[in-house]
Amino acid sequence: MILMKDIIREGHPTLRKVAEEVTFPISEDIKQLGLNLHEYVMNSQNPEMVEKYGLRPGIGLAAPQVNESKRVFALHIEGEGKIEASFIAINPKIVSHSVEMTYITSGEGCLSVDRDVEGFVPRYARITVKAYDVEGKEFKKRLKGLPAIAFQHELDHLNGIMFYDHIDQKAPFKEIPNAVPFVRE
Known part of the structure; x- marks a missing residue:
């Protein structure tokens, strides 16, 4: 089980590396890594698990954040009683x-960043993605809203990019052209 002590923080060199492609067939180690990442984000949204293990809530976690430079991440997003x-x-x-952009009005956070970073992070409003599951089956999804934003955040981790790299340093709350703000309750 992944705990907060297993998540590396900003400044660690692995967070700035481009992660390696996973080769097929998918090894048991990679399969387990994916399952462990998914388990963390699910546990981190369960108040009892958060309290018992001191977890910081998160909706996504990428392999580089647990010091594994592999192209793997997990998302778990629940809203209005449904997944x-x-x-x-x-x-x-x-x-x-999409051409249309979006950003979370309250800003983004990250399990590898122990400080609040203010500013808008521009993201595509809608994306179509392809990936493989732990069984090696390819899947395609269309994402919008928070799932699209979170996918882009985690994909950045696989490319050595931190969310705050996208924030305009001179004007962090500058209006983003062609963007519809996303308000997170």
């Missing part, structure tokens, strides 16, 4: 995206 997105993505790619 909006919950999957493990191996070798994920964005195959198409």
